[in-house]
Amino acid sequence: MIDEPEVRAFAEQFRAFLKAIEESVPAPEPTRLHQRVTDHLGGDPTEQPVTTEGFAAYDLANVQAAMDAYLAGDGVSVDLIGLVGSGRDHHNLADLMNNARKQAQFDIGTVDYTTVTVGVGRERACVSFGLYLISDGDKRLAVLMRLSNYRGGALETLIEVMGGGAEGGQTFLHRIREEIIRHHICRGQVLSFEPWEYGAGMGPLRFHERPSVEAADVVLPAGTLEAVHRQILGVAEHRERLLAAGHHLKRGVVLYGPPGTGKTHTVRHLIGAQREATVIVLTGLGVQYIREACNLARVLPPALIVLEDVDLVAEERTTSYSNPLLFQLLNEMDGVAGDADIAFLLTTNRLDLVEPALAQRPGRVDLVVEVPLPDAPGRRRLLSLYGVSAHLEADEVESVVTKTEGTTGSFFAELSRRAELLAATAGDALVGMKHVTAALDELARSREAAASSGRPQSPPAASTPYV
């Protein structure tokens, strides 16, 4: 049996022993980091409130551009320092300062940079962990900027502001938000949001070269392209007049038709024709980024939001009646103000799936345009456009026009390629009727094979048109 008073006495002695050890070890000196920030702010940083704001990871370059613009202002000077110490990314700014003082855990080190894509073939280095010690007139701020996921969830661009009290932090962040809009890296660019399946990363934003497709190279029934032009480009061109007359600028156009008839081709032409617009392309399940796309378009007008193959989304029903993603898309379209110069361009080859949702929301789409299989004059133009008819006699051209009934625009691009290849293989300098006929036979055979295997009958359309 243990004697209780004896145990208690031992415990007391042991506690006194531990205390003696603790007192014999001197408290660590605060690090240079703590001293440096204290000197800058004119007071102990551990007693300052911190104002925090998170931005998307892909906004790092925008936040950087905003910081640079702010720092370039009159009467603003800055010292940028890095931080070292293990586990620094698990602490917020207040903790970092506290630990620098009490446990000498974090100190001044080198600044971390991350290279970010800011356009096609353009990159810039952005601070991904660094502390800006800012003097703005008589104001003193310490601003920690980093790319982090320490708050849990996705990677984000995080700004923490110390100095000037809570109000100083709010004022600073307000300025940063303004500067982001002014210096936004996406303004006037062509970009896409794509589902991001590679774990933590900068996210789904990609930049693309602005395509260049002449109106003459888009073969559609008479009046079709003109009608689309009027809605998309005409409204942008006459924006002042329309606004003055009290009309809305926001508009929606749906292009529908079978695969390979030129919907994406038309979209590429429109993107190229609207040189100043910020273009955001969402394809299929990329529509989940519709909120981000609308937010971006709101701050960067004139803007064109392209929603390709919306039927893919329309098919994603959770019940037979509701379709969250499609309705989210329509809600977001509703949420854009009418006077914003923002155009929505939707494409689909299943109008029957998309139409019910659109019909329930009248007024979101101003124009629904069919992009059909080409008629005889269309096929004649396509033969010429793709160089097939260049060396054929008039009656030969007519026979090809007749034989190609029921084919798509993309068929002619493929026919041209095959005929050229057959001519090259045969060592013939020019493509003639025999090559075209052989190419037609080949394509007919592969269409029959595809049909008997239950696959779609049209040849595959040229894919990934934006990259």
Ligand SMILES: Nc1ncnc2c1ncn2[C@@H]1O[C@H](COP(=O)(O)OP(=O)(O)OP(=O)(O)O)[C@@H](O)[C@H]1O
């Ligand atoms: N109407 C057309 N005028 C000129 N070229 C066309 C036309 N239609 C198709 N093409 C050619 O075929 C290619 C593929 O067509 P496109 O990608 O535009 O088809 P789509 O209608 O978008 O098909 P999908 O429904 O499968 O997305 C185009 O890049 C272009 O070269």
Ligand SMILES: [Mg+2]
């Ligand atoms: Mg397409």
